[in-house]
Amino acid sequence: MKTLSTSLFTSFLVFNICRNFSFTNATHGVRAASCCQTNCCHGPHGNFSFPQRTKIGICNFVFSKKHEVSAHDLPLLGAGALIGSFLRRLSRLAQEQVAKSTGVADEALGNVRTVKAFAMEERECVQIKFFHFHHVSPRLYAYEVEKSCEMNENLGTGIAVFQGLSNIALNSCCLWFALVASTCSLQMVRGTSAGARVFEYLSLKPTIPLSGGGRIPYHSLAGRVDFLNISFSYPTRPGHIILDRFNLTLPPSKTIAIVGESGGGKSTVAALLERFYDPTSGVVMLDGLDIRTLDLCWLRGQVIGFINQEPVLFGASIMENIRFGKPEATDAEVFEAAKQANAHRFITSFPDGYNTVLGERGVTLSGGQKQRVAIARALIKNPSILVLDEATSALDAESERVVQEALDLATRGRTVLIIAHRLSTIQAADLICVMSNGRIIEVSLAECSQHELVKKFSSKKQKNIEHFIEIQIYTNTYIA
Numbered sequence: 275m276k277t278l279s280t281s282l283f284t285s286f287l288v289f290n291i292c293r294n295f296s297f298t299n300a301t302h303g304v305r306a307a308s309c310c311q312t313n314c315c316h317g318p319h320g321n322f323s324f325p326q327r328t329k330i331g332i333c334n335f336v337f338s339k340k341h342e343v344s345a346h347d348l349p350l351l352g353a354g355a356l357i358g359s360f361l362r363r364l365s366r367l368a369q370e371q372v373a374k375s376t377g378v379a380d381e382a383l384g385n386v387r388t389v390k391a392f393a394m395e396e397r398e399c400v401q402i403k404f405f406h407f408h409h410v411s412p413r414l415y416a417y418e419v420e421k422s423c424e425m426n427e428n429l430g431t432g433i434a435v436f437q438g439l440s441n442i443a444l445n446s447c448c449l450w451f452a453l454v455a456s457t458c459s460l461q462m463v464r465g466t467s468a469g470a471r472v473f474e475y476l477s478l479k480p481t482i483p484l485s486g487g488g489r490i491p492y493h494s495l496a497g498r499v500d501f502l503n504i505s506f507s508y509p510t511r512p513g514h515i516i517l518d519r520f521n522l523t524l525p526p527s528k529t530i531a532i533v534g535e536s537g538g539g540k541s542t543v544a545a546l547l548e549r550f551y552d553p554t555s556g557v558v559m560l561d562g563l564d565i566r567t568l569d570l571c572w573l574r575g576q577v578i579g580f581i582n583q584e585p586v587l588f589g590a591s592i593m594e595n596i597r598f599g600k601p602e603a604t605d606a607e608v609f610e611a612a613k614q615a616n617a618h619r620f621i622t623s624f625p626d627g628y629n630t631v632l633g634e635r636g637v638t639l640s641g642g643q644k645q646r647v648a649i650a651r652a653l654i655k656n657p658s659i660l661v662l663d664e665a666t667s668a669l670d671a672e673s674e675r676v677v678q679e680a681l682d683l684a685t686r687g688r689t690v691l692i693i694a695h696r697l698s699t700i701q702a703a704d705l706i707c708v709m710s711n712g713r714i715i716e717v718s719l720a721e722c723s724q725h726e727l728v729k730k731f732s733s734k735k736q737k738n739i740e741h742f743i744e745i746q747i748y749t750n751t752y753i754a
């Protein structure tokens with residue numbers, strides 16, 4: 275079961291985001307995590323649960339004695355009761371352990387986009403043996419599964435002893451069969467279909483290979499990105515065209531902002547750059563090379579830094595969370611990245627400093643603090659390209675100011691793609707692009723063009739476009 279659970283977990287982790295039953299959010303993560311546990315439990319050896327086996331044992335004991343329970347049987351019954359209570363405790367602990375490993379799997383799988391954005395899925399799987407030394411959730415899974423397997427094995431041994439003591443001899447096989455045949459058949463049907471699901475998931479292969487392909491040496495990497503004639507539909511909705519002959523160039527070391535109506539495809543552009551998906555037609559180029567010919571691990575792990583609206587942190591220390599961006603980073607590099615992200619001061623104000631352990635998904639930090647740890651995590655790999663997908667839109671004004679300062683520092687000297695909701699985030703942009711119906715419809719230089727944008731969109735009487743309303747409010751303030 276341990277190997278099967280871990281293989282299934284690995285398979286989910288390295289699998290493409292784009293499949294129908296992908297788990298790109300927490301809910302899907304929970305489902306996938308419980309799938310790892312329940313299917314594996316039901317499949318290989320879950321046909322006889324502890325309570326069933328206990329009942330069977332008792333029935334067998336009583337019937338094999340032909341209802342004649344005498345005083346001689348009392349010590350045996352006492353021993354049985356003692357072992358029974360021990361087994362109940364063991365069973366409860368085993369269940370708690372299963373819940374714990376499911377929680378760990380849920381954290382990793384619910385955060386799969388982050389794991390993928392840092393190209394950590396293969397590393398996680400390869401290094402799964404070293405889980406003792408790394409408390410990052412995906413590795414922890416193997417450890418927790420191992421523990422729960424051990425507990426379940428102990429439980430199984432205990433049950434076997436218990437059943438032996440309660441005289442389940444071969445002579446009661448027939449009776450046993452008659453009593454439990456109906457329950458067994460139901461369990462077997464569940465076990466068979468769970469097993470089929472496990473093997474279906476295990477046989478899936480990612481369509482975008484994680485490794486292989488070229489790399490551009492760091493010093494010759496300029497960081498120019500071209501989206502050439504891109505058309506794209508999500509595999510789950512092939513008829514729904516999101517990008518339609520989309521063209522955009524991100525010049526090296528420039529900041530390009532994309533604004534546009536909600537659902538217009540802005541985040542999809544970022545997802546194509548990260549190669550979470552491949553375009554239906556057209557090509558995304560990095561320094562003139564089709565990104566499909568480049569090593570995906572290198573692209574995600576070293577070239578592109580991705581910061582989104584709701585950063586996902588792991589239930590590990592701040593140090594480990596930042597180091598997730600570059601596992602081999604020294605402590606000094608972690609501190610440096612935190613300083614660049616405006617995070618060093620608040621981290622060192624905690625009693626445990628960088629060793630402060632965050633709650634599940636980083637819940638023990640405020641939104642602005644989480645975002646700054648996420649920025650440090652992205653900066654530690656010194657990416658040539660930064661993608662900021664509405665990185666400050668979930669923050670209040672004060673946190674936004676602090677995070678924006680960090681971002682202004684972080685974006686220097688890099689090619690930056692900003693998916694923007696607020697004017698404040700695009701003030702530093704060299705170019706502002708407006709997207710509509712899957713295409714860029716306006717490209718303006720920043721500063722003066724913000725007024726023009728407002729004029730254009732007011733005159734077109736665009737409805738329900740929060741972005742533009744917001745731009746209008748901000749710009750009016752500036753004009754005033």
Ligand SMILES: Nc1ncnc2c1ncn2[C@@H]1O[C@H](COP(=O)(O)OP(=O)(O)OP(=O)(O)O)[C@@H](O)[C@H]1O
Binds near residue numbers: 508537538540541
């Ligand atoms: N994984 C997915 N599968 C299918 N459709 C999707 C998926 N992700 C996004 N879409 C759809 O693609 C379209 C574009 O989504 P996208 O997130 O790129 O828009 P956006 O411009 O970033 O929107 P917002 O400003 O609200 O974040 C939407 O209609 C959305 O429903």
